[in-house]
Amino acid sequence: MRNLKDLLYKVSLELVIGPTDIAVSQVHFDSRAINSGDVFIALKGTAVDGHQFIEKAVAHGAKAVILEDLPDYRSENVTYVQVNSAHEALALIGANYYDNPSKDLKLIGVTGTNGKTTTTSLLYQLFKKLGFKTGLISTVEILIDGKVVPTKHTTPDPLTINSHLASMRDAGVDYCFMEVSSHGIDQERVTGLHFVGGMFTNLTHDHLDYHNSFAEYRDVKKRFFDMLPSQAFAITNRDDKNGEFMLQNTKARKLGYALKTYTDYRAQIIENQFGGLQLKVNNQELWTKMIGEFNAYNVLAIYGCAIELGLDSTEVLEAISQLDGVSGRFQYFTTAAQRITAIVDYAHTPDALKNVLETINAIRTRNEKLITVVGCGGDRDKSKRPIMANIAASLSDQVIFTSDNPRTENPDVILADMEAGVEPIDFKKTLTVTDRKNAIKTAVQMAQENDIILIAGKGHETYQEINGVRLDFNDRLIVADLLKQLNK
Numbered sequence: 001m002r003n004l005k006d007l008l009y010k011v012s013l014e015l016v017i018g019p020t021d022i023a024v025s026q027v028h029f030d031s032r033a034i035n036s037g038d039v040f041i042a043l044k045g046t047a048v049d050g051h052q053f054i055e056k057a058v059a060h061g062a063k064a065v066i067l068e069d070l071p072d073y074r075s076e077n078v079t080y081v082q083v084n085s086a087h088e089a090l091a092l093i094g095a096n097y098y099d100n101p102s103k104d105l106k107l108i109g110v111t112g113t114n115g116k117t118t119t120t121s122l123l124y125q126l127f128k129k130l131g132f133k134t135g136l137i138s139t140v141e142i143l144i145d146g147k148v149v150p151t152k153h154t155t156p157d158p159l160t161i162n163s164h165l166a167s168m169r170d171a172g173v174d175y176c177f178m179e180v181s182s183h184g185i186d187q188e189r190v191t192g193l194h195f196v197g198g199m200f201t202n203l204t205h206d207h208l209d210y211h212n213s214f215a216e217y218r219d220v221k222k223r224f225f226d227m228l229p230s231q232a233f234a235i236t237n238r239d240d241k242n243g244e245f246m247l248q249n250t251k252a253r254k255l256g257y258a259l260k261t262y263t264d265y266r267a268q269i270i271e272n273q274f275g276g277l278q279l280k281v282n283n284q285e286l287w288t289k290m291i292g293e294f295n296a297y298n299v300l301a302i303y304g305c306a307i308e309l310g311l312d313s314t315e316v317l318e319a320i321s322q323l324d325g326v327s328g329r330f331q332y333f334t335t336a337a338q339r340i341t342a343i344v345d346y347a348h349t350p351d352a353l354k355n356v357l358e359t360i361n362a363i364r365t366r367n368e369k370l371i372t373v374v375g376c377g378g379d380r381d382k383s384k385r386p387i388m389a390n391i392a393a394s395l396s397d398q399v400i401f402t403s404d405n406p407r408t409e410n411p412d413v414i415l416a417d418m419e420a421g422v423e424p425i426d427f428k429k430t431l432t433v434t435d436r437k438n439a440i441k442t443a444v445q446m447a448q449e450n451d452i453i454l455i456a457g458k459g460h461e462t463y464q465e466i467n468g469v470r471l472d473f474n475d476r477l478i479v480a481d482l483l484k485q486l487n488k
C-alpha cells in the first residue's frame, strides 16, 4: 500500500476534493485495469479522452482519481485531484510510486530520429564489457544486467519505465541507457526522471503525422535537453543542423561530436568497408565492426559519452573494437556457394534508407546488383512513403516494394502511395509484391552470384501487423532459410 499524499509529492495541484492522507494500492491510467483501492489517472489521449472512463474506474473500486476536468457527478468516497497536466502528474506519481529509482543509478537518455537503438545498445554492450552492471531501455528490448524483458514501445509509459528502473536498482545496476522518443517527450513519459546525461543523434523526417510539422518535431526533441539538470552533460551531433539548437536553453554541460565540424569529440574515417570502420578518434586509432559513415557517428557518440562518464580513453577504445553489431541493424547473411549477401536493416525513415543504400554503394564493387526490398508502415506518417520509394529506386539496381506493418491500412493503398514517388526513369527497376515473404523470395530468386539484397524497414521485429493483428514474422529467419536452401 502507498499513501496518496506521498504519491502526489511534487505534483502541482489545482484543486483537491476529499482526503489525501489515505492508503491506496496500485496506480493505473487504464480504467480496465482498476481494482479496489487503486488510483485512476484520466489522460486525454490521442484517440479518446480518459475522463470518459472515470465513472467506470470508480465502479471498479478506484479510491482516488487524478484528472484535469472535474466531472459533474462525483462519488463521496473518492478523492478527486485536479491537476493542470495529467500526463505530467502520471510521470511524477510513477516516479514516487517506485521511490524515484532513477536517482539511484546513472541514467543516460538518447534522442534523435535515427540511431537511438544502435547507440544505447552499443553503450549497454560497452559498459557490460568494462565490468559494470548495466541496464537498457530500447525499441528492441529492455535489459536488466542481462535479463531480457520484452517491450512494445521505444520509450514506455512512466509506470513501466519506473518499474524497470526499480528492478535495475534492486539488481545493483550502475548505468542505464535509455531511448527517448519524441512521443515519449511529448507525452511526458520521461518527465521527473533524473538523467546524468543526454545525447542527440540527428534530426530528419519522421513522425510528421503526429507532430504536424518539422519545427514542432524539432521543438519537442529540444524539450528533453531543456529539462536536463546543471550537473548533467548534453552531447549532440554538431554535423547535424539542429545539434546546437538542441542545447540553446539547457542547463547541462554542452558538448559536441562530429566528423566534419571542429568540436569536443572528433573522428575521421580512415577506412570504410564491409569488415568495419577504421577511425581516428581525437587522434587515437579505433577499429570497429560497425559499418558505414552513420555508424562512425554512433561509435563516436558512445566514445564521448563513456569519457564524460569518467572512463579511461584507451580502455574504452579497446572495448569498442570488440563490440558486435545490434540485432536487425545492418545485420548480414551470406551464402558460401553463390556469395550472395543479404542485409537486414531497420531503415524506416528516408534518411536511414538513404544512409544504408549509400553505405552499400560506397563499399561494393560495381559489378554486382543491389536489390532492395522495402515497404512503409501503415497508420504512420504517410508523407515519407513516396520519398522512401524514390530513394530506394534511385539508389538500387532493382527494387521490390512490399508491405511493412500495414496495421489497419490496406497494404495496396500504402504501396500505391510509395509507387507515386518513383521517377519515371527508375520505373523499370521496380516491382511490387504485396506479401513480404514472397517479396523476399523474389529477391533471392533474382539474385545472382555476388549480388547484394537489402531488406529494409523491419530489422529486429518478430511480427508483422496486418489488419490490426500481429502475426509471427521475421525477415532474418526468412532470408537465412532461403539462402540456406540455395546452398544445398
Ligand SMILES: CC(=O)N[C@H]1[C@@H](OP(=O)(O)OP(=O)(O)OC[C@H]2O[C@@H](n3ccc(=O)[nH]c3=O)[C@H](O)[C@@H]2O)O[C@H](CO)[C@@H](O)[C@@H]1O[C@H](C)C(=O)N[C@@H](C)C(=O)N[C@H](CCC(=O)O)C(=O)O
Binding pocket: 029, 030, 031, 032, 042, 043, 044, 045, 046, 047, 048, 049, 050, 053, 139, 152, 153, 154, 155, 156, 157, 181, 182, 183, 184, 187
Ligand atoms: C499515439 C500514441 O503515442 N499513443 C500512446 C498513448 O495512447 P493514447 O493517448 O493514444 O490513448 P487513447 O487510446 O487515446 O486513450 C486515452 C486514455 O484512455 C484510457 N482508456 C481507454 C479505454 C478504456 O476503456 N479505458 C481507459 O481508461 C487509456 O488507457 C488512455 O490512458 O499512450 C499509451 C500509453 O503510454 C501508449 O501505449 C500509446 O501508444 C500507442 C499504442 C502507439 O502506437 N504509440 C507509438 C506511435 C509510439 O509511442 N511510438 C514511440 C516512438 C517510436 C520510435 O520512433 O521509436 C515509442 O516511444 O514507442
Ligand SMILES: Nc1ncnc2c1ncn2[C@@H]1O[C@H](COP(=O)(O)OP(=O)(O)OP(=O)(O)O)[C@@H](O)[C@H]1O
Binding pocket: 112, 113, 114, 115, 116, 117, 118, 119, 139, 154, 179, 181, 201, 202, 294, 295, 297, 298, 328, 329, 330, 345, 346, 347, 348, 351, 352, 353, 355, 356, 459
Ligand atoms: N546515426 C545514424 N544516422 C542515420 N541513420 C542511422 C544512424 N544509426 C542508424 N541509422 C539507420 O537507422 C536505422 C534505425 O536505427 P536505430 O534503430 O538505431 O534508430 P532508432 O532511433 O532507435 O529508431 P526508432 O525511432 O525506430 O527507435 C538503422 O537500421 C540504420 O539504417
Ligand SMILES: N[C@H](CCC[C@H](N)C(=O)O)C(=O)O
Binding pocket: 154, 348, 376, 377, 378, 380, 404, 405, 457, 458, 461
Ligand atoms: N518506432 C517506429 C517503428 C517503425 C517500424 C516500421 N517497421 C513500421 O512499422 O513502420 C515507429 O513507430 O514509427
Ligand SMILES: [Mg+2]
Binding pocket: 116, 117, 118, 138, 139, 140, 154, 179
Ligand atoms: Mg529505437
